[in-house]
Amino acid sequence: MSAQEQHSRGYSVPTGRPYALKELHGKLGTLGDRMQDLYEGSHPAEYDGIADALHTAFQTAAALAPSKSYTGCPQHPNGALDPEAPDGWGRCLLCNDRRRMGLRGRGAVPAPAPPGEQRRLGYPVPEPPYTLEKLRHYLRTLDDSRFHLTIGSPDEEFVRVADDLHRAFIVARELSRPRNASGCSEHPGAPMDPDAPPGEACIFCAGRKRREQRSAQTPEMLPRIRRGERRQLQRRFERPPG
Template sequence: MSSQDHSRGYSVPAGRPYQLSELRGKLGSVSDQIRELYDGAHPMEYDAVADALHSAFQSAAGLAPVKSYTGCEIHPNGALDPEAPQGWGRCLLCNDRRRRGDRSVPATGAQRRLGYPVPDPPYTLDVLKRHVQHVNDRAFGVGISSPAEEFVELADSLHRAFIVARELSRPRNASGCAEHPGAPIDPDAPPGEGCMFCAGRKRREQRSPQTPEMLPRIRRGERRNLHRRFDRPGGH
């Protein structure tokens, strides 16, 4: 097929030029925000970056073919079957019907790409910058007539960058406590026990329990006299 025939048979998906221009604008803003970050920046400073990357990811996901989390045409975003038999799909709803012998369930076809990738830790500012640089290289390298696989890879790369920024925006475990990772540090606690919540609980547990003191029972007549123990202001 000649290049002229190929150009006649190809049509750019509707909205792609606008979506690609919108994505590049969002990435430019993200790059400016990341340049303002520094090692040891507070997690709250990553909040805006994570939000901007998620917005850019949604734009990139709109440029790529729709992904299916289950590989099922009927329930693409349904629940996953953790014990799917060999040769079956991953859709829990359809597999449940297959287990009950329902023959109306369509046969499983070719599995499509499922979900979006999540990078492994560690999550640091340098890792975030590398992911964003990779995204920028891909975003400004694709065109409106690029194949769908390139937009899929662009959306995957943006999702990785978003995950790193989201993890960096979480409260840091400065106290070293697995139960309360975002707890404040108790300056009076011994080393290794800086969690203020755990330190307070430990102090309460170490206090010697005191037997509550029971007050003597007051009879009705005596109870009425209690109100007359003190003279009322201006009374006689």
């Protein structure tokens, strides 16, 4: 009996995979139609539905893929990630700290590895800038992957699809955030003040500046009224004689 026949006889489809795979194919198939009306400069609200659909598809793909070991460490699979893990080391921060302490005592500390793609909860996070073209690139990659994704595909292909969906979701989510139309770094999503001068269009900063200007003005002091005059001013009627 050949190795291929042994593998085919010993392989069993994971429970629920056919239904989840059909659901994933359906969700990925509708994304292209929803992207046709988008263009560079589209309103952020138009990306809300795309981001929601991508996140739903990502959750389905993550359930199809094997469980993530965020660190790749058998002792601390869900521990903290080391952002500066040297070449040849794992990503577990706890194990790398122990290794650094041992090497520091011997006077040899390895140089940190060059920065790579960030990962959040084990899934990749693309670097900015986040543009519509980058989102379309990830969706084209997903279109190519889903045609080759079957019930018997290896786990690595499901992992690849989940990673690409997470990248696309991050880009769509960032594009759905309010744009900085006012040019204010403190309130990027603030409305614009139509009466403010150029460069000061943030309505919150403009209002705060007006309040500060009013409070900085010298208060006007009213003339002091002597005590006798004050009593006379308070009388509304003359006293009757005798």
